[in-house]
Amino acid sequence: MMHPEYILTLSCPDQRGIVHRVSGFLAEHGCNIIDSAQFGDQETCRFFMRVHFAAEDAAVGDAALRADFTELADTLRLEWHLHDAHRKPRVLLMVSKIGHCLNDLLFRYKSGLLPVEIPAIVSNHMDFYQLAASYNIPFHHLPLAAGAPESAKLAQEARIVDLVDSHNIDLVVLARYMQILSPSLCTHLKGRAINIHHSFLPSFKGARPYAQAHQRGVKLIGATAHFVTGDLDEGPIIEQDVERVDHSMDAETLSAIGRDVECVVLARAVKWFVEHRVLQNEHRTVIFK
Structure with a gap:
């Protein structure tokens, strides 16, 4: 029984x-x-x-x-x-033009490795609408032009909030969504939005961080998954990992290794969250593995 x-x-x-x-x-x-x-x-x-x-x-x-x-x-x-315990949390995935984390999460979801429902994917670009369609997941293109006024950004974020609320979303995952969320959206998603970034921040900000790292001769690269807050990339950390690299590897190799680490770290963080293993402790987290 x-x-x-x-x-x-x-x-x-x-x-x-x-x-x-x-x-x-x-x-x-x-x-x-x-x-x-x-x-x-x-x-x-x-x-x-x-x-x-x-x-x-x-x-x-x-x-x-x-x-x-x-x-x-x-x-x-x-x-x-x-x-x-038998209810699968509902997850909204957000992505821009870099799709390795999105692709990895969708594969884990379809394979039954990630116990979630994904009712929607949001992007400010059209690059992955076919990928979404291959998983039979509605794709919402919410463009935001470079240099758009604040009113346009807030209008776009209002549509994101509508999707979160109408789909009863438990978790929003920024799977390489390359837009800074407004303070009001961060507040709305407090404790239920996870972001992923490479471990070079703040050393190598801006474009082509792996090329910058290669030029500096780094020996470790990695990734950090954390809760989204109004302080950019400074939310409570959920998971991190690293891989050793050496002088024989070019920037493209570093980037490929970095993508793999990002996928694994983000997948762990999402899985722990949807299994209710992550509790916030002020600016830190307690993870019951």
């Missing part, structure tokens, strides 16, 4: 007895814990927890479970979310 499964994530001021109170609540409500992880941060004095459990008592419905847990949450001053 299949029982409803949930993933509970929470954070609160650190205090004695949190695990006991939460596990006791679940036991009292006929729930069986499948796996659990927790972390107490001594610097911020906050406690973080992720619990995957099955609700085995048919007499305790979803509404009652949530209502009763609210009382406990108020007592412990919890910030909490209770997710249906």
